[in-house]
Amino acid sequence: MKTAEIAQRYLTYFEKQGHTIVPSASLVTDDPALLFTVAGMVPFIPYLSGDVPAPYKRAADNQKCIRTNDIEEVGKTPRHGTFFQMLGNWSFGDYFKEGAIRYAWELLTTPEADGGLGFDPKDLWVTVYEEDDEARDLWLRLTDLPDERIQRLGKDTNYWSTGLPGPAGPCSEIFFDRGPAYGIDGGPATDDDRYVEIWNLVFMQYEITDVKSKYDFTIVGELPAKNIDTGMGLERIAFLKQGVDNMYETDQVRPVLDKAVELSGRTYGADHEDDVRFRVIADHVRSSLMLLSDGVTPSNEGRGYILRRLMRRAIRAMRLLGVDGPTFADLFAASRDAMKDAYPIVGEEYDRLSAYALAEEATFLRTLAAGSEILDESVAQTKAAGGAELSGSQAFLLHDTYGFPIDLTLEIAEEAGISVDRAAFDTLMQEQRARAKADARSRKRQLADTSVYRDFRAQGETVFTGYTDLETESRILGILVDGHPAQRATAGQIAEVILAETALYAESGGQVADKGVIVGPGFELDVLDVQKPVPGLISHTVEVASGEVGVGQPATTVVDVANRRAARQAHSATHLVHAALRDTLGKGATQAGSLNRAGYMRFDFAWGQALSDATKSEIEEIAGNAVRDNLEVTTRVLPLAEAKELGAMALFGEKYGDTVRMVDIGGPWSRELCAGTHVSSSAEIGLISLVGESSVGASTRRVEALVGQNAFRELAAERAIVSQLTSSLKAPRDELPARIAELQANLKAAEKKIAQFEAKALGDRAPQLAETATRVGSQLLVAQSIGTAGSGDDLRTLAVQVRDRFGSEAAVVALAAEVNGRPVVIVATNDAARAAGAKAGVLAKAAAAALGGGGGGRDDVAQGGGADVAAIPAALQAVTAGLAAG
Structure with missing residues (x-):
């Protein structure tokens, strides 16, 4: 069956x-x-x-x-x-x-x-x-x-x-x-x-x-x-x-397992460890596909982190099965074919969903390559220092910062002939989990007990009148103070107020809550926030500005008209930008999140690469043309199935009932399911000015725009800046780019000359510094602070120059300087010094410890740094002590 x-x-x-x-x-x-x-x-x-x-x-x-x-x-x-x-x-x-x-x-x-x-x-x-x-x-x-x-x-x-x-x-x-x-x-x-x-x-x-x-x-x-x-x-x-024998062999899961078997060339049922890996792959690929189909995208926090972890565990399992290259194109297609009959969206939206999966796989494969290089270097340093065990902190750093799996660290270390301090790694992992659990418990404790809203919700849904009215008369159904029911709230108190009707919009669908006031006989309430604590109920967080408000009193909600107008402009602008993105990039550019507030909109969408300046201009122009054409904005309430048949787009993160509200701008050009407030025609939006485009994930981009008066103010500010530049540089506006480029070139050339002079000045100090050498045991040591240096590279060059002046005589040079406000120490050794046992990396690490930082490097030249410039003398003394002890 x-x-x-x-x-x-x-x-x-x-x-x-x-x-x-x-x-x-x-x-x-x-x-x-x-x-x-x-x-x-x-x-x-x-x-x-x-x-x-x-x-x-x-x-x-x-x-x-x-x-x-x-x-x-x-x-x-x-x-x-x-x-x-x-x-x-x-x-x-x-x-x-x-x-x-x-x-x-x-x-x-x-x-x-x-x-x-x-x-x-x-x-x-x-x-x-x-x-x-x-x-x-x-x-x-x-x-x-x-x-x-x-x-x-x-x-x-x-x-x-x-x-x-x-x-x-x-x-x-x-x-x-x-x-x-x-x-x-x-x-x-x-x-x-x-x-x-x-x-x-x-x-x-x-x-x-x-x-x-x-x-x-x-x-x-x-x-x-x-x-x-x-x-x-x-x-x-x-x-x-x-x-x-198990859920992994059922008809909705087994096809992925079989594809993993085919790609790896190994046999299912022949080896227990391999069988576990095959089942992990089958489960995690299906789970990832289903999460993607519900709008979750890979990231480093929250839901996105869980999805990323599932994907990366599947990639790691394939690697352990001997497959180092990409496999998601085949594995996700197998899962799509197994699940699309039960969940049609995985077939209908597969191109978009798989784009996230393939991008995440490519990213993690690069991470594995980079992590392997870092691990190889750590292993080499451990062995060079005579150690036989990689520290737990280093293994944890690879895991926590680079996403490098601990089992891969163990495998590579074992191949190199060293072990890993697994006990220390496990301790660090347990501490991290304990912090995460404490955060979760704290969050759970801080949640409001929604049972306090039960009696209010039992009286029916809050009627939202704000689509047509900016003021609505109602009555106070309930008051909460500090999360507990109260009969009244007095001046200066923060409280939650429940009304039978309201014109104030509750935050949802990316649109922030309205601003406004609630007034009644003898009281005025400043509205701080409007939310839906349970489905169908609207709660107003208020500060009692004057008087005393009590349960049962009449009250009128009054919307801040200017703020609502600007919020409507921003929300409608978001719809225009979404349509423009799809016109320009194609249907794959679907919404992955949004934020609309007065004068500002932010829109996240599925896309794997940065937008060119030309593309951004085209999007801005298409949206602007829609404003110019004064497109009609209409709303309809209709069954969800009918809205979908008409091509209405459902927005990320929204939940829909059997009946939905559909917003059209220019007919089918922009048709979305949306409960937000909107302008009545596109010309009311005014100017839309894209001010930012950035990455927010492996396959998610973000555009930001100012809308209406905010956009005009931004352009006016930019015009004032251009005016100042034309005046200061004595150049017409059209020539500003060339004039600025010329100044930058001149500045770069001047900086290069200054650097050459500074380097020569430092180099001229080499003979004098060499003369300060003192003997420590069988070796000569120069341990000096030179004051300040332009860069660590300059200090390194000088240390090598001083070292080379000693010829075949065993010599160690340790020079310290303040570089960009922080202390830096360079240690250089010659062949004879190294033959006598001096190692620059060890000495630099000792100096860095005195500076409150870290350091290390090769035996011939190494660097250390820290945060305490005043500790430079102690750092140089640490080098002297280290050389004497060695």
Whole structure:
């Protein structure tokens, strides 16, 4: 049974049981505590918690998920995958334990010919929470499971909570017995790979507080509406129904594994380590493709870092399989073909998605080459110093700064005959992880408890009137002070105010929040921010400028008209620039993020190279022509499917319901789904002036523009500068570039002459410096500060000149100077000194330590530096002491 067929059977069954079929949410979640949708329940959290009324009593879905906390287990077990799909059925205050158990058992055990999944009841086991007698009795009554195949387990496995105050409850899990070939008898309690969990039924019936840990909390009481949250792992069902040993060999994953086998020339099933690598590649390539399809792009932080890590682990695995060159073109194409039927976007947008993957692969292959050079140098220095172990800090630097994998460091070091201080490396890694976890915990603690908005949201959605009105009369539904409900707020206090209606735009879709005021009888509130803390609810963060505001009072929201006008201009300008980019570069230049505020727009788009000046001018001209042509701007609210049929573009990071708002500028020329505020005709935008273009990732560029009055002011400022230059340089405007180029050439020539004079002056000091030599043991030493030097190269040249004056007599020269405000020491040794054991690199490192910095180099010439110029005498003394000790 194919994976897609399993999903369809599941959804068809629950649709027949009266469930609303809900499409999968994006892998990129709105939950600020999470980077990704890590579980099937994430999109339903507002309904499960009661913060937002559920739009249906019962639902079912097939939800895309990404989870990387067990990434090291990928490929080693039959079921660990970073991308996976969760089949879920949900009840929001409707059916409870009995219904959930009946539905699960019926679907699992109904024969395939009758639309079920065809599991033999004798192969199924069940676990329940040890204190949940009700669930155990229901399993016995509703199914033919014998008592011995229903096991009681504790909170660590069979009790669900988020780890935060809110809903919680016991759960019951269904397991499939793979048979004695896979492990010992004894049921799921044996915690063996023989018993595979295929379905988890969460009975969300309690509200908890005083949460000290996931298992230590206080139950306040039962929830007013009990919910059902169930999940069945699609990949787990697939590998069981397809008769393979693990999820990596199912129909949606195996094609990538087979392509890796083909590219490497190795055999799957012949070597355990190679098999793990093949499975890692298959999993990570599919996960990367799905993340790309939901708008995530490689970067060094957040979601982009996770994607980059997945890609680089796949590249590394291919390297360990003996393939050093690029492979993503083949691997990603194989994943596309396996996934496009279930997720058409990976086929429709493949050219754009694969561009990111190929660019990331090329970048990392260059990183591996550069890292290998750095590592080779570190290994050489270690061996030259007589060491047999590369420091853990050096290995960590390669990993953390250059993205160089530790296993590759170990491999190369071993080939060179030295080891790596793995214990020190692991300590540094643990410290980094601890910092990351602390940051995550801190972020989680700082999150507002959204349950405070539950009662407000239960009264209905906040009505936004700002598309047509700049003032709206309403009433105060609620006030929050320091995150807690309050009846009133007084002058000087910061508070959140919830209204039934508002004309103030809440930040979303790249457009920042409106500015304005809220006024009422005896009070005035300055609006600091406007947000949507839960879907459908708008909250205004305000400072009470005067008076006292209370719950239930009438209030009028008043938009700052000038700021709104400029924000509308910027947002509409963003649409014009997007259309101009696609006209100029092609359909591949799709949005990857935006920011619009009064007078300014920033637009990120998929593109792999810098734009030429000519291209930027063309984009600016196309957008400007659209302004000149006074194109009509229209908005329509219509079904999502109809908007897509009309060619409307969905913007990066936005979530859309069944009904959407479509913004047209000039008809289909610019047609996007957008909830922002816009001008009524393009001429209202005014001037659009591109002021910046830069890279923000391997395949993402950013353009910035000033809009309207801000653009005029910028051009006026530039005109004033040009006027000053024409006056100062006594040249017409058209001749300014040539005149400035001439001045630059003259300045460069003058600087070159000055450098030559300074170098000659330094060189003239060589005889005098040589005369300061003192004897240290069998060698002569010159250890002097020369004051200041133009560059480290000048100081190096002088040190070599002084050294060469000693001929065949053993001599060491250490010269120090202040270069650009920082201390620099150069140590030079001749052949005789080195034969006597003097090493410039060792002595320079000793000097640098005294300067509070670092240093080293070859045995003949080396350099050290630091931050403390006053420590130069101590640095020279360190050289003297080092030479005497050697």
